[in-house]
Amino acid sequence: MSATDSLSLAPLVAVIALAVLAAWGAARLFIATYRYIRATPFQRARMRHAWAVSRRWRRLAPNVGLARVDENTKGRKDWQGKTAKPVTVVPKIRVFPEPWGIRAVIKTIPKVGVEEVEKAGGWLADAWDCQTVEVRRLKAGLVEVRGIVGNPLDEHAPYAWPDADDWVLPMGHNPWMRQVAIPLRQLSGIKVAGLPGYGKTMLMLAWMASLANRANVQFAIFDGKTSDARYGDWGQAGDRAMFVVGDNPETANQRLTELVRLLKDRPAALVEERGTHKFWKHGPTETNPLVLVLMDECHNYADTKGLTGKDKQVIESNQRMMQTISKEGRGLGVIGIFGTQKQTGDAIPTAVRDNLEVGVCFPTFTIDAAEAALGSGIRKDEPNDPSKLVDKESNVGVCVVTGVPGLGGQYDRVRVGDLDEDQLPGFIASTAHLRRDVIPAAAPTVVDASTVQADESAGTSVPLQKKPARHSRKAS
Incomplete structure (x- = not known):
């Protein structure tokens, strides 16, 4: 092709290019107009x-x-x-x-x-x-x-119940109206913190209610807010739980001992049932159910401040068993949820707190309290700082969460779903027939019959373990 022919084709190419651009622009305008009309x-x-x-x-x-x-x-x-x-x-x-x-x-x-x-x-x-x-x-x-x-977080929505095959704890929606949920598979545990009156207990009650209609889930409840658990926030859940204890550290110690015994016996029970000790490989069953350990105001079971002697020993024992649950429960289907107002080392042992991968923090007065629950990264995330949410007129039920898959170690604000407190007792009562005590019986102890008789004559029936005999040799 000669240079003259090329020059004669140039206007045609330009016209074609302009026509293509015009068609492309017209198509975009048509699509935008169509979407606008349909919206x-x-x-x-x-x-x-x-x-x-x-x-x-x-x-x-x-x-x-x-x-x-x-x-x-x-x-x-x-x-x-x-x-x-x-x-x-x-x-x-x-x-x-x-x-x-x-x-x-x-x-x-x-x-x-x-x-x-x-x-x-x-x-x-x-x-x-x-x-x-x-x-x-x-x-x-x-x-x-x-x-x-x-502010989408001002919008209230009902609490979302998970599907039967979904092993998650729903929370609510974030500022972008996306539902946030905590997966339970391989979860080491959850820490819940925040000032009183902002929704910690209601969120934990909602978590229980969301799984209460499943026979392969059981609950162990520690209500640290009241001395008699029948008259506290968790009293209405007692018919569905294996047990509900109040704020007495000694009673809690007995129940924690039972949960640790469940942990130690569960690998053998899992192997007997399914041939493997890995709980989540086949998931919860009625024989070996998922056990949620809900501890509300857990500082009443773990704070040794001002205690001495036997009282301090009981609290230290509680700390060790809480640590066992948080470290060993993940792969055995025993998940701890620890709630307290301030997740500092005096309220919850750091060996427990730092092993719980999901943090939920309702409004706090200080960034230090938020850091204890969410980690040091919250100091750099000003929009999600829980200390800026202290407003009961608008932020009751608003929390900050971390450790949830998809966040990449970052933070998200969540408006917790609304739960009807008036309907909750009736719902719990309708699921009471699913309650089963799965804690294994304690191993029998060897006792000295003479010691038991002496104790009975003294007005007590508590058997004591037989002490080993001591043999002394006289000097010749």
Whole structure:
């Protein structure tokens, strides 16, 4: 093909290219118009919001420090020989409407990355008419900014019951209206902290209620809020639990001893039933059920402050057995849930607390209390700081969670589902026939008959173990 032929084809190629671009633009406009017409009024408002943010981005980015001057264009001359204005590079952005607000994906440029976007977060929230924005790195070169309009955590929703095959503890929805749940498989345990009156006990009651209709789940309840468990928050759950004890450390010690005995005997029971000691390989059964150990205000069983003698020994024994449950229960289907107002070392042994992989923290007065429950990373996550949620008018039932799969070790706020307290006793009563005591009997002890007779004559029937005889040799 000659040069003349090539020149004659150039206009045709240009016309075809323009036609393709026009068709592509018309198709995009048609699709956007179709989606807009089909959308609800609420969705249309979100779409208009996203379009406005996208349209104003090129003017906004330089004003909030998210654009950079191309150093290669400084000092460049134009065709007249005059110094041309340097080129300002603005990161590309795509904005999507969401039920909770808008989601923007920004393509990073040199010197404008996730840290710079985080610093500009407050300005972006104001410019985009959002209550708050949250920034995270999607992958290399992409930053996601979530702008929340209003406060989705103010919206209440019923507690979501899991399916029969789902081994999870549902919690509620996060700021992006996604349901959050804690998987139970291979879970070492959960720590629940926060000020009184914000929903710790109701969440733990909801967890029990969500599994109460399963014959392959049993419950052990320690109510540290009352001396007589029949008259506390957990009294209504007594018909479904293997036992419910009050705040007496000695009574708790007896029950903890039984749970540790269950742990020690369970591997043999599992092998006998299914040929393997691995509990979650075949899952819970009625013979070897999942056992949830719910300890509300557990500091009453573990705090040795001011105690001496026998009282201190009992508490130290409780600490050791709580530690055994948290460390050995994961693979044997015995999961501890430890609730207390402040998860510090005096309220719960650090050997227990630091082994519980999921942390749930309701509002706290100090960041130190939040750190005890959620780890040191919460100090750097200002939007999820539980000490900023201390407002009973709006934040009862709002907590911060970590350790849940999908968070990547980060934190998420959750509005806990609403549970009808008036209907809870009736529901628990309807499942009372599923209660079974699966704790194995204690091994028999060898006793001295003469000692037992002496004890009975003294007014007690507690058998004592026979002491080994001591033989002494006289000096010759």
